Amino acid sequence: MDTFLQVTAYGLLQGGLLALVAVGFSLVWGIMNIVNLSHGAFVILGAYIAWEMQSWFGLDPFLGMFVSAAVLFCIGYVIQRYLINLIVNGPVFITLLLTFGINMIFIQSMNLIFTADFRSIQTSYGSNSLKIGAIHIPVVRLLAFLLAILISFALVAFVKRTRTGLSIMATGMDRGAARLMGIRARHVYAITFAISAALAGMAGTMIATIETFDPAKAGKFTLMAFVVAVLGGLGNLYGALVGGLLIGLVESWAGQYLSGTWVNGIAFLVLIIVLIFRPNGLVGKAFYAARVEL
Amino acid sequence: MTTTPEVKISRNLLHTWIPSVVAVLAVIGALILKSHIPGGELRAVATIFMFIALSQAWNIIGGFAGYASFGQVVFFGMGGYFTAVVMLKYHFSFWVAMPLSGLFAAVFAMLIGLPLLKLKGHYFAIATLGVAEGMREVVINLPDLTGGGAGISVPIAGTFAKTQYLGDGGFYLLFLGLAIFSVGIGTLVSRNKFGYGLRAIHQNEDAAAAVGINTVRSKVMAYGLSAFMTGMVGASYVFQQVTIFPERLFDVEITVLMIMMVVIGGSGTVIGPLLGALGLQFISEYLREHFTSGHTFILGLIIILAVILIPQGLVNYIREGRRTKQYSLLTNIRRYRL
Numbered sequence: 196m197d198t199f200l201q202v203t204a205y206g207l208l209q210g211g212l213l214a215l216v217a218v219g220f221s222l223v224w225g226i227m228n229i230v231n232l233s234h235g236a237f238v239i240l241g242a243y244i245a246w247e248m249q250s251w252f253g254l255d256p257f258l259g260m261f262v263s264a265a266v267l268f269c270i271g272y273v274i275q276r277y278l279i280n281l282i283v284n285g286p287v288f289i290t291l292l293l294t295f296g297i298n299m300i301f302i303q304s305m306n307l308i309f310t311a312d313f314r315s316i317q318t319s320y321g322s323n324s325l326k327i328g329a330i331h332i333p334v335v336r337l338l339a340f341l342l343a344i345l346i347s348f349a350l351v352a353f354v355k356r357t358r359t360g361l362s363i364m365a366t367g368m369d370r371g372a373a374r375l376m377g378i379r380a381r382h383v384y385a386i387t388f389a390i391s392a393a394l395a396g397m398a399g400t401m402i403a404t405i406e407t408f409d410p411a412k413a414g415k416f417t418l419m420a421f422v423v424a425v426l427g428g429l430g431n432l433y434g435a436l437v438g439g440l441l442i443g444l445v446e447s448w449a450g451q452y453l454s455g456t457w458v459n460g461i462a463f464l465v466l467i468i469v470l471i472f473r474p475n476g477l478v479g480k481a482f483y484a485a486r487v488e489l
Numbered sequence: 490m491t492t493t494p495e496v497k498i499s500r501n502l503l504h505t506w507i508p509s510v511v512a513v514l515a516v517i518g519a520l521i522l523k524s525h526i527p528g529g530e531l532r533a534v535a536t537i538f539m540f541i542a543l544s545q546a547w548n549i550i551g552g553f554a555g556y557a558s559f560g561q562v563v564f565f566g567m568g569g570y571f572t573a574v575v576m577l578k579y580h581f582s583f584w585v586a587m588p589l590s591g592l593f594a595a596v597f598a599m600l601i602g603l604p605l606l607k608l609k610g611h612y613f614a615i616a617t618l619g620v621a622e623g624m625r626e627v628v629i630n631l632p633d634l635t636g637g638g639a640g641i642s643v644p645i646a647g648t649f650a651k652t653q654y655l656g657d658g659g660f661y662l663l664f665l666g667l668a669i670f671s672v673g674i675g676t677l678v679s680r681n682k683f684g685y686g687l688r689a690i691h692q693n694e695d696a697a698a699a700v701g702i703n704t705v706r707s708k709v710m711a712y713g714l715s716a717f718m719t720g721m722v723g724a725s726y727v728f729q730q731v732t733i734f735p736e737r738l739f740d741v742e743i744t745v746l747m748i749m750m751v752v753i754g755g756s757g758t759v760i761g762p763l764l765g766a767l768g769l770q771f772i773s774e775y776l777r778e779h780f781t782s783g784h785t786f787i788l789g790l791i792i793i794l795a796v797i798l799i800p801q802g803l804v805n806y807i808r809e810g811r812r813t814k815q816y817s818l819l820t821n822i823r824r825y826r827l
Contacts, residue, residue: 230611278793285800285825288557288752293796295745299789307782381827414741418622425615460626463619470616471604 197329202451203444204330210443211340211436212405215398216416217423218347218435219391225429226367226387229279232294234395235417236301237267239410241396242403243309246316256316257338260400264393271392276385283384298413305410313407321404339401346394347436354432363387422466428479437477441465508760516669523661531657535729537770538664539722543743544750544762545671546718551748552756553684554711555691556606560617561719561747563624564594566738568720569727570628573641576651576728578634580644583652587724594720595713602712606705618741625739640734643727652728660729667725671718675759678714687711688757753795755804764803800825 220234241263248259274297282289323334354360365373366383374380402408402416423442427434442462449461475481519538523531543565550558568590575581575589605616628635635641645654655663678684686707689697698704727733746769754765772791776784798818799806810816 224611230614278797280827281797281822282800282825283827286752286756288551288748288756289796289800289825291557292749292752293793295749296789296792296796299785299792303783303786303789307786384827418618418741421615421618425612454630460623460630463623466619467605467616467623470608470612474608474612 198451200328201330202447204332206444206447207440208332208336208340208443209447210440211343212336212398212401212439213419213423213443214436214439215339215343215346215394215401217420217427217439218343218350218432219394219398220417220420221424221427221429221435222350222394222432223388223391224424226363227283227384229283229290229388230294230421231388231391232291232417233274233298233301234391234420235413235415236298236305236410237271237392237395238399238402238416239305239408239413240270240301241267241399242316242408243305243314243399244396245400245403246314249316256318256400256404259316260397263396263400267396268389268393271389272385274392275388276381279388280381280384298417302410302413309410311409311411313409314403315407316400316403318404333405335404339405342397342401343439344436346397347433350390350394351432359383359386422462425476426466426469428473428476430480431478434476434478441477512672516665519665523658528657531661533774535657535661535664536774537767538661538668539726540746540750540766540770541668541763542664542671542718542722543747544754544766545668545675545759546715546722547744547747548675548751548756548759548762549678549687549718550711550715552751552758552762553678553687553691554708556708556712557610557614557748558617558712558715559614559744559748560619560621561715562739562741562744563617563621564598564716564719565723565726565743566621566624566628566735567597568594568723569733569738570635570641571720572724573643573727573733574634576643577641580651583724583728587721587728590724591717591721594723595717598716599709599713602709603705606708606712618744621739621741621744625735628735628739635735638735640732642732645728645731654731655728660725663725663729664722667718667722671722672759672763674714674718675762678711679759683707683710691757749792752802753792755802755806758802758804761802761804797822 216234216238220231223229223231223234241260244263244266245254245256245259248254248262249256254262278297279290279293282293318335321335325332325334325337354364362373362378362383363386365376366378366380366387370380373383399408419442423435423438425438426441427436427438442465445461445465453461469477519534522534526534543561547558547561550556550561571590571593572583572586575586576583581589601620605613605620608616629638631637632639644650645652678687686697686702689700689702690704690707694704723738727738730737750765750769751762752765753769754763755761773784773788776787780787799821801809806821
């Protein structure tokens with residue numbers, strides 16, 4: 196029983212992290228119908244920036260992540276405004292290709308600048324853990340988990356309560372109508388993408404405090420974000436949270452109770468089963484899923 | 490009015506004659522080329538042929554039917570592993586194993602296609618990607634049959650080998666044959682009723698069903714056909730590589746390359762994927778040789794530029810240009826930007 200609880204707790208914590216990786220990805224996909232294949236590269240870049248911040252200025256990663264977020268916000272804004280916006284009306288596979296090209300450039304640049312070595316951010320409290328009953332909870336993982344939850348709620352509040360947020364939602368629902376109402380769609384798209392990149396940077400910093408990272412890991416995070424976003428469903432900002440927690444739990448349980456290498460396949464099995472029975476994802480809205488592009 | 494039929498006939502002649510002549514010349518050129526280049530280059534050109542076949546295969550489900558199969562590599566991998574297993578364990582000749590691999594992949598595609606092809610857009614893409622990732626896990630976890638993560642080797646010499654290794658020249662011809670076969674299939678599909686049905690499904694699936702196209706059967710058949718060709722290419726690739734590993738054979742990058750070639754060349758056409766595969770593989774090979782450290786970087790830059798300047802693909806851009814007499818890239822960008 197204790198093992199089960201420990202594994203479950205671990206799965207939930209991991210799930211929170213996955214949710215943080217996926218929430219920005221899901222936002223961009225839901226609002227702009229763009230599947231951003233460079234999302235994983237943003238995550239890794241965020242990790243590198245926080246790492247550099249710590250090694251140069253001794254900045255704690257939980258502060259350094261704001262630097263990562265700020266830098267990636269700017270990069271994200273420029274990429275959407277001056278690259279992706281140029282082909283938003285093209286066939287859907289074009290956006291996939293464009294972001295894949297961006298991904299290639301980012302990964303190659305990171306390989307050249309930071310080399311392909313494994314790195315991780317060490318903190319003085321990194322090995323501390325809380326003990327509740329028989330369950331050990333690493334402090335860093337708990338902080339990352341809480342942060343993921345907090346950011347999900349903050350994002351919802353931002354989208355529902357602020358002018359910018361409402362204009363993002365409106366553009367996502369009907370771009371033409373939104374433009375007629377005086378919303379600057381190009382700017383709104385760029386802001387949306389920038390927020391997504393900033394969140395990816397934060398997620399990357401969290402990951403760097405927990406495990407090692409290197410540029411080659413970017414693809415894995417893109418894939419994870421993809422799975423989590425589809426599983427949760429688009430059009431609901433809590434979707435990433437729901438999907439992330441579910442994947443975290445399932446993988447954790449599978450890791451404990453199944454033999455070694457089946458773990459990765461399990462996530463996709465769950466995904467396919469969910470898609471067959473609930474094609475819009477667990478909490479997604481049909482409007483966003485049905486918006487099939489030609 | 491009296492001149493119209495004549496014009497039409499001459500146009501039709503133009504449309505049927507020129508491509509076939511060019512195709513025959515290209516094949517002859519490829520055969521002449523074979524005896525004039527060294528072994529290493531033969532391998533590189535064979536890879537180009539391989540990607541021509543792969544991109545044609547993807548074009549049938551992704552270009553004509555508009556179903557973006559992001560897990561196409563699963564058929565490549567399964568075809569490859571089928572060949573490896575039957576050649577190693579059951580001593581099949583390669584020439585029997587290869588078509589059987591295609592059939593195996595096709596049957597698998599039709600089985601998973603029935604539920605998966607109900608999904609649309611990105612959802613279909615991710616579900617097929619899931620199948621590919623899952624299949625890799627299955628292969629890794631069946632070490633008795635597939636060798637698992639340690640890989641598996643095809644017998645290429647000695648008494649156990651029914652088919653001797655073909656050598657660089659042999660594989661050059663094999664992949665050339667596959668490329669010709671796939672372009673032929675692509676041409677057939679693009680010109681008959683089945684292909685028009687797929688195009689109708691691409692444009693509007695409900696409307697296609699309303700005019701009497703059996704959309705489920707068409708989609709499943711297109712998926713099966715696409716998988717058949719991909720599986721045969723996978724089988725040939727395995728025989729060429731001799732020792733194979735699940736990571737390489739189920740690599741997402743192979744799918745991405747197929748899609749890139751189709752989209753940059755012009756999806757939904759036969760010549761588009763051909764040109765895309767030729768151009769992209771050539772550039773990629775050239776960059777690998779001349780800019781060892783930065784070749785991914787430059788390739789990424791080329792992809793971004795190509796995608797922004799001609800999002801509809803090269804062939805469709807030229808076709809539209811010929812119709813509208815409008816070749817300005819700036820106007821082209823203006824059409825697709827926000």
